[in-house]
Amino acid sequence: MKSTKYDVIVVGAGPAGAVTARGLAVAGVKTLLVEKEKLPRYKTCAGGINVRAANLLDFDIAPVVERVISGARFSYKSRYRLTRRYPQPTTYMVTRQRFDSLLAGRAQEAGAELVDGRKITRVEPDDGMVRVTAGGDVFTASVIVGADGVNGTVATSLGLKDGFYCNLGLEAEVYADEKTLARWEDLMGLDLGTIPGGYGWVFPKGDHLSVGIGGPMRFAKKLEIWLKGLLKCYNLDESHIRLMRGARLPVRKKGSPIAAGRGLLVGDAAGLTDAVSGEGIYYAIKSGQIAVPAVVGFLGGERDGLAAYQRAVDAEMMPELDVTRALAKIFTWFTTGTPPLFFKLTAENERVWRAFCRIIRGEKSYLSVKEELGPFRFIFDLLAR
Numbered sequence: 307m308k309s310t311k312y313d314v315i316v317v318g319a320g321p322a323g324a325v326t327a328r329g330l331a332v333a334g335v336k337t338l339l340v341e342k343e344k345l346p347r348y349k350t351c352a353g354g355i356n357v358r359a360a361n362l363l364d365f366d367i368a369p370v371v372e373r374v375i376s377g378a379r380f381s382y383k384s385r386y387r388l389t390r391r392y393p394q395p396t397t398y399m400v401t402r403q404r405f406d407s408l409l410a411g412r413a414q415e416a417g418a419e420l421v422d423g424r425k426i427t428r429v430e431p432d433d434g435m436v437r438v439t440a441g442g443d444v445f446t447a448s449v450i451v452g453a454d455g456v457n458g459t460v461a462t463s464l465g466l467k468d469g470f471y472c473n474l475g476l477e478a479e480v481y482a483d484e485k486t487l488a489r490w491e492d493l494m495g496l497d498l499g500t501i502p503g504g505y506g507w508v509f510p511k512g513d514h515l516s517v518g519i520g521g522p523m524r525f526a527k528k529l530e531i532w533l534k535g536l537l538k539c540y541n542l543d544e545s546h547i548r549l550m551r552g553a554r555l556p557v558r559k560k561g562s563p564i565a566a567g568r569g570l571l572v573g574d575a576a577g578l579t580d581a582v583s584g585e586g587i588y589y590a591i592k593s594g595q596i597a598v599p600a601v602v603g604f605l606g607g608e609r610d611g612l613a614a615y616q617r618a619v620d621a622e623m624m625p626e627l628d629v630t631r632a633l634a635k636i637f638t639w640f641t642t643g644t645p646p647l648f649f650k651l652t653a654e655n656e657r658v659w660r661a662f663c664r665i666i667r668g669e670k671s672y673l674s675v676k677e678e679l680g681p682f683r684f685i686f687d688l689l690a691r
């Protein structure tokens with residue numbers, strides 16, 4: 307049995323873990339990044355990295371970008387309707403195998419130690435430290451960071467589970483010929499009206515299309531039928547599905563604790579995803595970046611350090627995520643009750659399309675949508691509860 311001592315152990319080498327580990331290593335903290343899978347590993351995800359998420363990183367992701375998107379083909383109830391374009395890129399398309407490996411590599415380059423293919427099974431306090439068991443190995447550290455995703459073990463060990471509710475996404479990798487792939491060029495597909503409170507997508511990659519649908523958990527049983535309807539809408543062959551998997555999308559409950567004792571949670575483990583779009587990579591990166599100074603402060607003797615992380619997330623991230631929770635409720639009402647009106651107000655509305663593009667480019671935030679309501683802002687506060 308091996309036993310090694312670190313300042314910080316980060317569990318999970320997704321975007322949240324890799325960014326946290328890199329930030330800590332850059333700050334001179336002795337950091338171990340532990341991942342249960344061998345890298346590169348598959349992760350159920352559409353692989354859309356918004357411009358605003360890419361801009362958070364201090365390195366270029368171009369080596370793993372397979373498409374640059376600047377427009378969308380909108381359909382309503384799986385019937386094709388209209389194409390919209392934006393003068394600048396909005397989203398970079400990647401596969402998570404390559405994107406996450408790039409991020410983990412950057413963490414290693416900065417000095418973090420990566421151990422992959424090792425699943426953390428137990429986290430427990432040990433004489434003023436944290437003891438982590440992974441197979442036959444035992445590691446100790448002053449701080450543990452749970453970046454182990456929606457099914458995280460660290461949250462449970464820290465007594466922080468049940469801090470979020472979940473939506474569900476089903477994603478299929480669909481192989482397509484050169485002609486079909488070329489037809490998607492710089493476009494993504496977005497389908498509204500099929501699933502109440504959710505949407506379907508076609509995200510093109512280098513050699514395949516990611517086709518999926520996501521929304522409230524109660525529609526779990528219908529997702530596969532709807533996904534196949536979407537394939538038909540875009541003339542894609544069901545027999546070309548190479549892989550189809552579902553995964554949960556966690557949405558943090560207002561005020562739920564994400565730090566306790568010597569540990570904290572980042573990314574999906576903390577439930578930090580957009581309740582409308584399911585986007586989580588931006589929030590995984592951002593929460594990792596917020597965690598770094600809090601952990602460094604804690605290691606330097608600021609006993610309040612990890613609580614400071616939760617306060618910073620509440621102040622810097624939650625106001626925007628609260629708006630997405632309110633928008634998710636509005637989205638559900640509209641798509642349940644009057645879907646054609648909803649389509650008119652969103653996809654067919656030039657102003658809404660431009661605002662959407664500016665939000666995912668990071669030029670505008672969801673908060674500005676709330677601000678534009680002036681005295682009616684309280685509606686958002688009520689809905690975000």
Ligand SMILES: Cc1cc2nc3c(=O)[nH]c(=O)nc-3n(C[C@H](O)[C@H](O)[C@H](O)COP(=O)(O)OP(=O)(O)OC[C@H]3O[C@@H](n4cnc5c(N)ncnc54)[C@H](O)[C@@H]3O)c2cc1C
Nearest residue numbers: 318320321322342352353354426454455475573574586587
């Ligand atoms: C169908 C679907 C489509 C999506 N599409 C998009 C999209 O296009 N754009 C976007 O921004 N977001 C998307 N998301 C959300 C996005 O995938 C997540 O928000 C993001 O991956 C969160 O990153 P993370 O680092 O917090 O967690 P993860 O990426 O889940 O990484 C957690 C890591 O921890 C590891 N791990 C887990 N348990 C242990 C353990 N016990 N020991 C060691 N390691 C462990 C896992 O193997 C994994 O590598 C999608 C989600 C779904 C379900």
